[in-house]
Amino acid sequence: MKKSIGDSIFPRELTFAQGLQLLKRAGYQGVELWLGDRPWFQMGTTDAQLRQLFSQIQNAGLEVSNVSNALDWDENICARDPAKRQAAFHHIERQIEAAQIFNTDAILVVAGVVTADVPYNEVYARCIDALKKLGEIAGKAKVKIGVENCNSEQRFLLSPREFHTFLDEINSPWVGIHLDVGNIHDTGFAEQWIEIQGPRITRIHVKDVMKHRGRCGQESVYTNLFLGDNNWRAIRHAMTKVNYDGWIIAEMEARYRYAQDQQVYDTSAAMTRLIAGQL
Amino acid sequence: MLSLGCLPAAAAFLPRRACAVASVEIVPEPHPLSEESARGYDKLLGAAQVSAPLIILPATRQLSFESAERFRQQVRRGWWLLVESGAAYSRPGELRTQGQVLYKVFGLNIAEAIGVSTREATYLTYNCPERTVVRTFGAVTPIDCSPAEKLAEYAGVPVAAKRWVGRGGVVYLGSMLGVGLLAQEREALAVGAALLRAETDGALKRG
Numbered sequence: 001m002k003k004s005i006g007d008s009i010f011p012r013e014l015t016f017a018q019g020l021q022l023l024k025r026a027g028y029q030g031v032e033l034w035l036g037d038r039p040w041f042q043m044g045t046t047d048a049q050l051r052q053l054f055s056q057i058q059n060a061g062l063e064v065s066n067v068s069n070a071l072d073w074d075e076n077i078c079a080r081d082p083a084k085r086q087a088a089f090h091h092i093e094r095q096i097e098a099a100q101i102f103n104t105d106a107i108l109v110v111a112g113v114v115t116a117d118v119p120y121n122e123v124y125a126r127c128i129d130a131l132k133k134l135g136e137i138a139g140k141a142k143v144k145i146g147v148e149n150c151n152s153e154q155r156f157l158l159s160p161r162e163f164h165t166f167l168d169e170i171n172s173p174w175v176g177i178h179l180d181v182g183n184i185h186d187t188g189f190a191e192q193w194i195e196i197q198g199p200r201i202t203r204i205h206v207k208d209v210m211k212h213r214g215r216c217g218q219e220s221v222y223t224n225l226f227l228g229d230n231n232w233r234a235i236r237h238a239m240t241k242v243n244y245d246g247w248i249i250a251e252m253e254a255r256y257r258y259a260q261d262q263q264v265y266d267t268s269a270a271m272t273r274l275i276a277g278q279l
Numbered sequence: 280m281l282s283l284g285c286l287p288a289a290a291a292f293l294p295r296r297a298c299a300v301a302s303v304e305i306v307p308e309p310h311p312l313s314e315e316s317a318r319g320y321d322k323l324l325g326a327a328q329v330s331a332p333l334i335i336l337p338a339t340r341q342l343s344f345e346s347a348e349r350f351r352q353q354v355r356r357g358w359w360l361l362v363e364s365g366a367a368y369s370r371p372g373e374l375r376t377q378g379q380v381l382y383k384v385f386g387l388n389i390a391e392a393i394g395v396s397t398r399e400a401t402y403l404t405y406n407c408p409e410r411t412v413v414r415t416f417g418a419v420t421p422i423d424c425s426p427a428e429k430l431a432e433y434a435g436v437p438v439a440a441k442r443w444v445g446r447g448g449v450v451y452l453g454s455m456l457g458v459g460l461l462a463q464e465r466e467a468l469a470v471g472a473a474l475l476r477a478e479t480d481g482a483l484k485r486g
Contacts (some may be wrong), residue, residue, distance in 0.1 A: 079460070080368070080417065083366060083368070085311065117399060117400060117416060118416070119464070122458060122461075122464075125461050242390070259372060
């Protein structure tokens with residue numbers, strides 16, 4: 001297993017290159033790049049600029065674990081507005097292109113956001129339709145689309161069996177699940193999600209969750225590894241059970257208020273313990 | 280039979296379907312909302328009973344005078360025409376010409392579309408052929424019609440109506456139903472099936 005963390009964690013005062021150096025010093029092997037988040041990787045970033053970023057990553061002694069995007073919450077493949085749906089399609093295609101440039105074989109998408117106005121059944125049908133088409137594009141590029149389980153925020157695909165059925169309906173070897181063990185909250189157990197999805201897992205996001213806090217205003221339910229309610233021993237055993245040996249990628253939503261680089265080091269140390277099973 | 284010669288190339292993407300005993304044409308326009316709605320109607324037709332020839336124009340915004348005239352000739356011979364408004368996400372002014380065409384050719388007097396909330400669920404009520412509440416979104420297009428012609432209303436305003444023309448007729452839906460059909464919404468399927476059945480077997484016909 002290899003460790004990675006998103007470029008979104010880079011403290012604001014650091015450049016891209018300085019952020020990469022921080023990750024290397026903290027012991028990560030890879031970086032997750034977020035399209036649409038930090039200024040160095042936007043929809044307007046050219047292929048040549050992406051190649052420059054990749055050179056910097058290689059020079060820092062790192063790999064790209066995967067390409068994610070921060071755009072799906074505003075432009076989703078399930079949107080009713082065709083313009084937004086098309087925009088979502090375009091940024092996912094751009095992720096696939098970027099993944100090829102960065103020599104990685106996985107991207108992350110958030111497929112489906114159920115709202116009071118856009119009901120579940122509509123979201124489900126549009127996601128299936130779009131992911132079938134995107135799966136064909138991804139297959140030609142040899143890049144896997146990992147559909148993230150953002151259960152509570154999406155109000156969509158809330159159980160592991162439904163997610164499994166959803167992937168059955170898409171029926172593409174190029175569309176799987178980017179499993180976030182922190183996103184399951186009090187609707188289930190991360191280790192059961194790992195067992196049920198098994199070989200369909202493209203990547204694993206790690207963070208911890210305080211299941212009983214609930215979300216109120218700006219209060220986050222998320223916290224650092226080992227501080228929350230996830231059963232990390234069970235999660236580690238489940239990874240072994242399904243022979244998961246790929247990237248684990250930290251996604252820390254709640255940030256240190258001071259000494260933000262320290263969170264990068266602390267998370268790396270916790271991930272090392274997780275991988276080693278020293279829990 | 281229906282000629283697609285003057286319609287955009289993408290409009291012929293759904294094949295003619297032999298449904299029960301009658302021919303059915305779905306003629307989508309080349310924009311995503313119409314294509315999505317067309318797939319919803321296609322799904323419905325897999326199970327619906329239709330006993331008179333039928334043309335469906337899903338989420339339509341660009342109905343030309345020439346196409347409408349051709350449809351009118353068919354309607355006069357006994358076809359039914361279902362026109363679904365594509366007002367949701369349309370550009371300002373996009374529907375104006377279509378409104379003029381519908382008025383000139385079929386005497387349908389539709390008003391400016393009303394935007395509906397994108398923050399909460401919005402529903403409209405079908406009163407005929409059966410009372411059903413269905414979701415709507417984006418925008419609804421009111422239509423001026425007699426009480427006997429009214430099929431559905433939103434906030435007390437008629438938004439769907441039928442009109443007899445020759446031996447056939449026109450059903451105008453001022454709100455998109457096809458999206459709900461594709462999503463397999465129970466009430467949308469019920470009203471869709473009832474509409475197709477009723478408009479073609481005489482239940483909605485005059486007298």
